[in-house]
Amino acid sequence: ILRYAINLVCSMGADGGHSPVRTCPVHSVPLVREPGRGRGNLFLDLAAHMPDEARLAKLAEIGKQRRVSELQSYLEARLEGRPGPEWLDGQLIDLASRASEMLGACIAFGPNANLPNLSQADWDLAGEVGYEFTRRGPEGVREGLEAVQSKTPCSKIQAGPQGVFGVLYEWIQFKKNRKPIGPFREVFREHILETMPIGAGTILFGEPVVQRRRHSVVSLSQKFGVHPRTVQNALMVADLLPADYDAKRDFGAIDVARSEDLLRRMRRSVPISEVPKYLGCKRPQVAQLIEAGMLKPIAGCRDGRRSIAQGVDANDLDSFVNRLRSFGQPISEPSEGVLGIANAAEALKVPAVKIVELLLQRQLTGVELLDEELRYQSVLVDVAEVGEKLGCRTGSPGKSISDVARKLGLSANSVDFLLRTPPDGMEPVLTICGQTRHMGQMRDLVSPASVDRFKLDYQKITDVATRMATTVPEARRKLKSRGILPVWEPKTAGVELYRTSEF
Incomplete structure (x- = not known):
């Protein structure tokens, strides 16, 4: 009666699964479904619907040996009042059973499994496989979903959630009845948003997506109007793509905030070769500033790729000049013994970057400022003071x-x-x-x-x-x-x- 009750409760379960109790724990054989022969009340007269003893004995003899699945054991124990995994115990028994079987079916038979054609033995295996993940709660469910993702054969063109998760996604996204899915739905939805490029406004499991969380190379390319190959190179240089990235299996697990910030900076990029002209200084000084980390290429150091990501953000260059000019005395004509950064460095035989460090740390007092249009060249320093600070000159010039x-x-x-x-x-x-x-x-x-x-x-x-x-x-x-x-x-x-x- 207990197992019949489980099957009755869960009979509206996973599509094609019918019920989770499919093995006799006494004889270790698959249960066989046969239509009832009587019209009596099911709960008052079960005998009226059962085959005769001879028929039952024959079924037991010819049945193949099979152990009871972990999912079936859990459901039986639950109806007997014994506690089980906390996450499953916190939801209706039929929802726990259905989620376990659907997840297990996609892991065992692939995301595009033909559910109506699965046998009872197949569904029994699906429940066994799925329960190994659902018993561990949301973390286990996410591991199961990752297992489905890793097996999908689709390319980036087909890599939407339907192409990746197949019938598991369709089961929730296109459900035609009001029967609830349970907590599995939220875990599944969060997993999709955290691992796939779903745009804001997309209806996912009946709700609009408020904010995109992940990008693909293609979605970034489309949003910012930058060639996909350029985007890919920039992301790899910035360590936002794995070294073994395969464009044919781009499922879009790129962080939105970091990748969009990178693309915005790329659009403001000043190529390294043009930075000297932008700042108003010479190429060796730019090389020193980059080596010292005072100027940073958008996607990090060079690695052989020719890309606009190897440029420097114009905002960073402007900020650098503003920091150099953040203090000092505006003048129209330089004072005696005062030179520009480059000339002072040459006079003292020191790297210009050493003088820049002193300026950024506000360790100099004799700083004079020419017109800001001169940018880097507008900042003048007292050669004697710089020499003393750097320990490379004493006394007078x-x-x-x-x-x-x-x-x-x-x-x-x-x-x-x-x-x-x-x-x-x-x-x-x-x-x-x-x-x-x-x-x-x-x-x-x-x-x-x-x-x-x-x-x-x-x-x-x-x-x-x-x-x-x-x-x-x-x-x-x-x-x-x-x-x-x-x-x-x-x-x-x-x-x-x-x-x-x-x-």
């Missing part, structure tokens, strides 16, 4: 020994001699004003003012000869005859110098 040597037409050794050796007990004619770091060492800087004074106060013998319009030996003889001798011993100084004031 000056010229390197090699620069002074070129300007005066002397050797570096002669300049070094003039810095160390004063004439006749006086102060050295060239003076050190500070130091700068070069090739890992601190090197002296020469005061520009002392260089200018030296050019006025001293001349080489070659300059004197030119002034006298004669040869060097003749000029030397004439000077000696007038008692004018070199200020330093030429062999020691490396140059023959005379005081201009003595001519």
Whole structure:
């Protein structure tokens, strides 16, 4: 009577399934359906509808051995008042049975199984398979749905939920009666929205989808008007697609927020090759900024793909310039000792990105700002302050020994001699004003003012000869005859110098 009651309660169950009790637990044989022979009340006179004992004995003898399914055991125990899996116990018994069998049928026989043609043995297997997932609640149901998805043969063109889930989807989406589906419906609906590209407004299981949760390459391409191949490359570079992505099986499990943000940034993309012009700086400086992470390509670092996703978002570039110009004194003409970032970096022999770091961290005080249309070049810094902050320059701004040597037409050794050796007990004619770091060492800087004074106060013998319009030996003889001798011993100084004031 108990098993008959289960079959009666669940007889309106899964399409084609009829009822979940299909095995005799006493004889371990499949139950056989035969029409009743009497018209008596079913519950008052069951014997009137049963075959005779001889017929029953024969059926028991010829029946194949089969164990009772876990689903049948659960349903029998439930009607006896024993607790089972919490999620199944929380719903009507026929809904729990139907959901288990329908899920199991699609897992065991495929999403496009012909349900009316399934035998009772097939439905018994379906219930057994489905119960293994439904007994574990929503998490188990989602695993079962993933199992159905993994077996679907459809391509991306057919990859809507109907193409993927087949009769399982049709059972709920196109139901013609008002019989409830139960909690399985919500779990199934959420799974579709979380794993497939369902657009807002789509009617799914009788309700409109409020907001899209997943995209496919195709849906992104259509929404933003970007070629699918470009979208695919960008998503892969941004790690939004798996490395083994197969375009023929694109079911659309791409995160909406991240992918749409990526596509919007792509539409604002400035190609890497055009970033220097956009910012108003040179290519090496852009390379430094990207390497330091201050500018970031839209879809990450290059990986060999040529794509607009390798550009930089114009909004990011504007934001970068605004941050550089976020403090400082607007001016029309630069002050003494103040240079643009690139020129200051060249003067200090440091990467420009080091100066940018100081600016972004607001560690500089002597910042001046030209017209904002100059963008990167509009920001000027105090070279001496930057050098001190970076530990690459001390004292006052000056010229390197090699620069002074070129300007005066002397050797570096002669300049070094003039810095160390004063004439006749006086102060050295060239003076050190500070130091700068070069090739890992601190090197002296020469005061520009002392260089200018030296050019006025001293001349080489070659300059004197030119002034006298004669040869060097003749000029030397004439000077000696007038008692004018070199200020330093030429062999020691490396140059023959005379005081201009003595001519």
